[in-house]
Amino acid sequence: MQLGDGRESSNVEDRRGGGGFGGRGIAVGGGLGSVVLVVLALLFGVDPGVILSGGDPAPARTETQGGGAPPADDAGSRFVRRVLAETEDVWNPVFQQMNRRYQEPRLVLFSGAVQSACGMAQAAVGPFYCPGDQRVYIDLDFLAQMQRQLGAPGDFAAAYVIAHEVGHHVQNQLGVLGRVQELRGRASEAEGNALQVRVELQADCLAGMWARRAQDARQILEDGDIEEGLNAAAAVGDDRLQRRARGQVQPDSFTHGSSEQRVRWFRTGLQSGQLEACDTFRPARP
Numbered sequence: 380m381q382l383g384d385g386r387e388s389s390n391v392e393d394r395r396g397g398g399g400f401g402g403r404g405i406a407v408g409g410g411l412g413s414v415v416l417v418v419l420a421l422l423f424g425v426d427p428g429v430i431l432s433g434g435d436p437a438p439a440r441t442e443t444q445g446g447g448a449p450p451a452d453d454a455g456s457r458f459v460r461r462v463l464a465e466t467e468d469v470w471n472p473v474f475q476q477m478n479r480r481y482q483e484p485r486l487v488l489f490s491g492a493v494q495s496a497c498g499m500a501q502a503a504v505g506p507f508y509c510p511g512d513q514r515v516y517i518d519l520d521f522l523a524q525m526q527r528q529l530g531a532p533g534d535f536a537a538a539y540v541i542a543h544e545v546g547h548h549v550q551n552q553l554g555v556l557g558r559v560q561e562l563r564g565r566a567s568e569a570e571g572n573a574l575q576v577r578v579e580l581q582a583d584c585l586a587g588m589w590a591r592r593a594q595d596a597r598q599i600l601e602d603g604d605i606e607e608g609l610n611a612a613a614a615v616g617d618d619r620l621q622r623r624a625r626g627q628v629q630p631d632s633f634t635h636g637s638s639e640q641r642v643r644w645f646r647t648g649l650q651s652g653q654l655e656a657c658d659t660f661r662p663a664r665p
């Protein structure tokens with residue numbers, strides 16, 4: 380990627396180094412936030428019980444980080460700030476065109492564990508978005524590990540993950556997450572999973588749409604970047620992850636979509652650059 384000396388977003392909160400347990404009021408709820416966390420836990424093969432600590436306020440702070448926070452301007456956090464700025468520069472005008480205002484999300488960098496309005500999350504859950512506090516949570520170490528272990532290397536693969544989480548924020552702003560949460564309330568488990576798949580595929584499409592628009596405006600992509608993104612989308616398909624984790628595939632339990640679906644919707648957003656193209660709820664089979 381060619382982020383060069385691009386703008387750095389000021390919406391990043393650095394809570395690495397154990398600073399994540401500040402005394403903010405924690406609104407732990409069931410609802411979609413938890414669903415998103417559970418989904419991510421499944422995605423990365425973690426027991427959801429580990430991350431949903433109910434309403435426990437302020438858990439004991441672990442001292443495993445060696446006490447020192449990394450410098451606030453390390454390469455990893457600069458990269459995240461630039462990618463986030465790119466998403467802001469894409470989504471602000473898209474919302475303006477709809478006569479709406481894009482409320483930029485905050486992005487929290489954390490290590491170890493973090494308290495969110497969706498509950499307590501361990502870094503092992505991977506990146507996630509919490510609708511309750513409109514924040515994207517990213518653990519840089521985990522991102523690096525994911526790139527190694529899932530075979531999705533490259534800076535654009537990491538950018539794709541961030542853009543996907545920001546995509547959930549866009550869905551939240553557009554009211555998609557709220558409507559889906561309502562529908563899930565009266566759906567069977569299989570139907571609920573199918574709805575969640577459409578949510579995830581739409582976030583993939585929005586990530587593609589972001590890449591297209593950022594590219595058109597500022598030429599951020601280099602040779603091989605698109606392949607990195609497509610490869611990352613394929614690497615986190617439910618079928619591939621389930622096969623890795625259990626040796627077999629159970630489509631009913633998919634919550635993110637197959638590798639083929641994720642690649643296809645990322646590509647759809649990338650090729651069109653249009654919100655209308657990302658209606659993953661319309662086709663009978665997304």
Ligand SMILES: [Zn+2]
Nearest residue numbers: 543547579582
């Ligand atoms: Zn997602």
